């Protein structure tokens with residue numbers, strides 16, 4: 001029995017557009033195992049990005065529960081959610097969201113600086129990751145001075161900078177050529193293998209999806225053919241939120257020298 005890091009139960013979500021309500025998620029159940037790669041596939045518009053945003057606490061579901069390490073996270077305050085995201089999650093957006101006034105290096109360092117990690121270590125770690133995504137020569141460029149694929153790679157480096165326990169990546173290789181897509185995928189695999197992170201990756205690339213440990217397919221607002229344990233979800237809401245207090249100093253950040 002593997003450790004379940006993330007558990008979603010009965011997740012429902014609709015978008016309001018004037019008088020019309022479009023139900024996108026209609027009761028999604030999913031388990032995400034620790035230290036595994038999970039692919040989410042499905043047709044365009046099937047709700048993959050919506051689900052990822054909800055798992056990442058960037059959006060709140062209309063119904064349903066999301067547990068991370070048995071803590072109910074959709075009930076946290078917005079401040080606690082922000083802390084949760086910074087400490088536990090790396091989010092790679094479908095459209096990159098780099099900060100335009102900061103260089104690639106600064107963008108990647110930022111999550112660590114916010115958490116008061118030593119700036120020299122933050123820089124070393126950021127450079128290590130930018131090197132891994134093949135961007136070290138462009139690290140002093142602003143996002144506007146990078147190509148789409150380069151921005152995507154910088155965003156991936158930023159998502160991984162904190163060695164997050166969970167990476168939520170929305171088409172991380174969508175804008176990349178085959179070589180860079182393979183590089184990014186290897187980096188995600190390395191994160192899982194060496195640092196025990198879990199990666200959830202939305203992708204349209206079935207050859208990458210097939211290399212993941214689990215594939216979930218979204219269709220009709222649900223995940224097709226999922227099998228989930230149900231026994232322990234009630235106890236979760238009473239577990240102390242202290243389980244989520246992962247301190248900066250506990251995280252070992254791999255750099256070139258280590």
Ligand SMILES: Nc1ncnc2c1ncn2[C@@H]1O[C@H](COP(=O)(O)OP(=O)(O)OP(=O)(O)O)[C@@H](O)[C@H]1O
Pocket residue numbers: 015016017022024042043044045046047048049050051094
């Ligand atoms: N902010 C929004 N307001 C209204 N409708 C939205 C909003 N965001 C998404 N939708 C709708 O919800 C549905 C699911 O969108 P979502 O972005 O989750 O799909 P997706 O599976 O990620 O698609 P793709 O593969 O094209 O990225 C779509 O029909 C979309 O039009």
Ligand SMILES: [Mg+2]
Pocket residue numbers: 048049050094170
């Ligand atoms: Mg999407």
